[in-house]
Amino acid sequence: MLRWTSTTVALLAAALAGGSAGTLVGVMPALAQNTIKLELWSRQDPSGPLRAGNVVKAAERLNKELAAAGSGKRVEIAVRESPAPGFDDDALQLLKVFGIGHGPDMFIAAHEWICAFQTDGLVLKLDDYIAKYPQYFGTIFPSLWESTKCPDGIYGIPQDAEARMFFYDKKLLRTAGYDDAFIEAMPKRTLSGDLTMDELIDIAKQAMDKTKAQYGILHRPNKGPDYIMVFQSYGNGFVDPKTGHLLLERDKLAAAFGWFERGVKEGVIPANNTAMEFDALRKQFYAGNAVFWMYGIWDLGTYAFPTYGLPSDEAGFFADWGWIAAPAPKKGGAPGSLTHPIIYAVAARAADPDLAVRLLGHASAADLNTDHAVTTTHLGIQPEQLEDPRYAKAWPLARATELLKITRFLPNNPQFGDLNGIIFRALQGVETGRLSANEAADFVIDEATASLKDVVVK
Amino acid sequence: MAATNELTIERRGHTRSAARRRANFVIFLGPAIVLTVLFFVIPVLIDIAVSFTDLSRSLRITKFTTEQYQRIFQGDRRLPQVIGLTFIYVFGTLAIFNVSFGLVLALATTSINKAAGGFFRGVWLLPRMSPSVLYILLWLWAINPSEVGLLNQVLMHAFGLSKPLDLMTAAPIALIIIANGFIGASLGMIIFTAAIRGIPEHLFHAARVDGAGTLAQIRFITLPALRWPISFVTIYQTLSLLVSFEYILLLTKGGPFYDTTVYALYVYRRAFESGQYGYGAALALFLIVIGVAVALLGWRFFDMERLLQRPRIEVL
Numbered sequence: 001m002l003r004w005t006s007t008t009v010a011l012l013a014a015a016l017a018g019g020s021a022g023t024l025v026g027v028m029p030a031l032a033q034n035t036i037k038l039e040l041w042s043r044q045d046p047s048g049p050l051r052a053g054n055v056v057k058a059a060e061r062l063n064k065e066l067a068a069a070g071s072g073k074r075v076e077i078a079v080r081e082s083p084a085p086g087f088d089d090d091a092l093q094l095l096k097v098f099g100i101g102h103g104p105d106m107f108i109a110a111h112e113w114i115c116a117f118q119t120d121g122l123v124l125k126l127d128d129y130i131a132k133y134p135q136y137f138g139t140i141f142p143s144l145w146e147s148t149k150c151p152d153g154i155y156g157i158p159q160d161a162e163a164r165m166f167f168y169d170k171k172l173l174r175t176a177g178y179d180d181a182f183i184e185a186m187p188k189r190t191l192s193g194d195l196t197m198d199e200l201i202d203i204a205k206q207a208m209d210k211t212k213a214q215y216g217i218l219h220r221p222n223k224g225p226d227y228i229m230v231f232q233s234y235g236n237g238f239v240d241p242k243t244g245h246l247l248l249e250r251d252k253l254a255a256a257f258g259w260f261e262r263g264v265k266e267g268v269i270p271a272n273n274t275a276m277e278f279d280a281l282r283k284q285f286y287a288g289n290a291v292f293w294m295y296g297i298w299d300l301g302t303y304a305f306p307t308y309g310l311p312s313d314e315a316g317f318f319a320d321w322g323w324i325a326a327p328a329p330k331k332g333g334a335p336g337s338l339t340h341p342i343i344y345a346v347a348a349r350a351a352d353p354d355l356a357v358r359l360l361g362h363a364s365a366a367d368l369n370t371d372h373a374v375t376t377t378h379l380g381i382q383p384e385q386l387e388d389p390r391y392a393k394a395w396p397l398a399r400a401t402e403l404l405k406i407t408r409f410l411p412n413n414p415q416f417g418d419l420n421g422i423i424f425r426a427l428q429g430v431e432t433g434r435l436s437a438n439e440a441a442d443f444v445i446d447e448a449t450a451s452l453k454d455v456v457v458k
Numbered sequence: 459m460a461a462t463n464e465l466t467i468e469r470r471g472h473t474r475s476a477a478r479r480r481a482n483f484v485i486f487l488g489p490a491i492v493l494t495v496l497f498f499v500i501p502v503l504i505d506i507a508v509s510f511t512d513l514s515r516s517l518r519i520t521k522f523t524t525e526q527y528q529r530i531f532q533g534d535r536r537l538p539q540v541i542g543l544t545f546i547y548v549f550g551t552l553a554i555f556n557v558s559f560g561l562v563l564a565l566a567t568t569s570i571n572k573a574a575g576g577f578f579r580g581v582w583l584l585p586r587m588s589p590s591v592l593y594i595l596l597w598l599w600a601i602n603p604s605e606v607g608l609l610n611q612v613l614m615h616a617f618g619l620s621k622p623l624d625l626m627t628a629a630p631i632a633l634i635i636i637a638n639g640f641i642g643a644s645l646g647m648i649i650f651t652a653a654i655r656g657i658p659e660h661l662f663h664a665a666r667v668d669g670a671g672t673l674a675q676i677r678f679i680t681l682p683a684l685r686w687p688i689s690f691v692t693i694y695q696t697l698s699l700l701v702s703f704e705y706i707l708l709l710t711k712g713g714p715f716y717d718t719t720v721y722a723l724y725v726y727r728r729a730f731e732s733g734q735y736g737y738g739a740a741l742a743l744f745l746i747v748i749g750v751a752v753a754l755l756g757w758r759f760f761d762m763e764r765l766l767q768r769p770r771i772e773v774l
Contacts, residue, residue: 099515099516116515122516271627272624272627272714274714275713432627432715434714434717451734
């Protein structure tokens with residue numbers, strides 16, 4: 001079910017970057033003396049087509065660099081796209097492909113999966129390469145490297161970052177009787193720990209009662225990182241700092257599930273949220289039928305502006321829409337956000353690891369990464385990007401950067417992807433009334449201890 | 459000399475007939491045996507082997523172990539619910555649709571004129587003829603939980619329902635039984651129709667002369683003649699329902715929570731959604747054992763051996 005679409009990606013890359021299809025000439029040299037074919041595994045993802053596209057463009061730069069250095073080597077890129085619906089499914093698929101010996105030379109993955117590849121010896125350790133090529137990697141934000149680390153070193157190259165938040169519809173809040181002062185103060189109140197998770201439900205409830213909005217709070221319908229932000233707000237770190245093993249704390253899990261339980265009980269979160277289609281959920285929010293939408297900054301560039309016609313200028317957007325971080329569980333507590341870097345990685349058995357790393361280095365160049373950042377509203381990876389006028393113009397990026405101060409990562413534990421699957425099933429159980437919050441916490445602990453290794457339960 | 463020749467000829471004849479028998483065996487049974495070995499025996503052996511390993515998401519075996527079986531018997535709290543649901547699903551679909559409704563359709567469409575009967579049978583065959591993805595897509599549109607869903611449009615506009623109905627959350631088990639039943643009913647309908655057509659007309663004429671009404675004719679003539687087809691449909695559909703899950707996967711993905719995760723789907727979810735292939739293989743082995751046991755029990759219970767000996771309908 002995989003499609004070879006290097007040409008498609010190359011064309012897309014060229015078009016979006018304002019270049020031309022002439023880039024293909026550099027990508028596939030006709031008469032290179034020693035052409036090394038490198039295969040890149042990438043998920044078909046409308047929210048980031050340039051993750052692969054930039055690697056295809058980078059081949060042109062690398063080939064020029066090789067030619068200038070008098071090397072006879074050239075690289076040729078093939079992009080292998082998987083149709084997986086999310087990064088978790090994609091990682092599982094790729095692990096199987098590696099398992100039967102057909103893996104690519106490089107791949108794009110969600111950062112929390114990297115140690116699953118590292119545990120099985122499928123991914124190249126990059127510390128030496130990063131030290132060897134400071135010209136490519138020297139200025140990438142140090143905090144982002146944290147997301148690519150396994151216990152013994154660095155195994156990935158940060159590709160982007162983002163911020164997750166609760167978007168809200170100011171029109172509905174105004175109609176519900178909230179004054180502008182209250183509405184405009186919500187982001188600051190959240191950051192100061194004054195606005196709590198429970199108040200979020202109360203606001204959504206009041207807005208639903210006093211307007212025609214059918215939904216209070218909507219979230220993604222499938223397994224993914226966003227709802228983990230709520231669990232982190234309630235203190236779930238999921239990793240035992242002493243041992244590095246997965247950590248499950250019954251009370252904190254139950255508290256987080258309790259928030260969703262209360263949301264459904266109050267009629268604010270629909271019981272069938274996990275049965276709805278992604279696009280249907282999005283549409284409900286952007287069409288003014290839902291008060292809050294728990295998602296991420298890239299949704300603006302990917303869907304809100306182009307598909308749902310929200311004003312793409314800063315003033316126009318903030319006139320009727322806004323966002324807040326994930327509130328604190330109690331007054332005075334710590335709010336949070338979640339960033340979920342996507343990373344480039346090189347396979348342990350890559351045809352030419354050194355060239356693959358250099359290629360990904362070129363793909364991480366500030367201008368190429370900015371192409372990706374501004375077209376899909378993802379955050380950049382290097383300080384140089386902030387000086388790019390295109391980046392400066394992309395106001396959602398600058399505004400969302402505020403949330404990086406309080407952002408958290410998913411743990412880089414090789415089993416976290418599996419644990420998240422269990423948490424999602426329990427969440428579905430709570431929202432559909434099959435489990436109480438306490439039962440959901442027990443379910444997660446039972447399932448995790450039965451199917452995962454080294455789980456610490458408190 | 460003549461006697462020797464005759465003996466030679468006879469021997470040759472024997473040799474020929476033995477060769478012929480072997481050839482017939484290979485020609486007629488060979489393909490079935492090859493297919494059974496390739497698609498049943500070998501997969502079962504592989505499944506048994508995998509179930510004693512720790513094969514997981516990167517398809518690597520690091521040790522041979524019995525821990526998958528220990529988990530089935532000691533650690534898996536979902537299993538009782540899954541087994542109970544499987545029983546409800548198989549029994550419900552069979553009892554309501556695959557046998558009963560199939561029978562009603564066959565009786566109804568054979569009691570009206572031929573053209574109309576053929577038309578209605580054709581309509582009921584449509585779900586079976588549609589590709590499964592298309593069929594389920596239609597279901598998803600029909601039961602869409604918002605007011606745009608077909609069912610909700612009817613209920614809200616024609617019957618004045620105030621809030622849209624969400625069948626997927628409110629009645630998921632009924633939903634999978636109905637969605638599967640609409641497909642399953644057609645097989646029973648076709649087989650029962652053929653059987654009803656095979657009943658000699660004169661029996662009905664004689665019964666009418668004796669004063670039997672429609673219900674009495676069904677009870678005393680039609681149903682006894684259908685015993686064998688009903689037995690066959692029951693066994694065949696039980697096995698089919700036990701192991702197939704594609705419509706459920708497409709319609710509800712086994713949810714909400716585990717509400718519609720039947721055993722076969724549970725095996726799939728464990729193996730392919732969680733990457734626990736060793737555990738999935740151990741679970742699947744029980745499905746094979748249950749399937750074989752149900753087939754043998756059904757064979758015995760319905761006395762299928764007698765069915766296969768000679769035609770039953772004609773002797774009535």
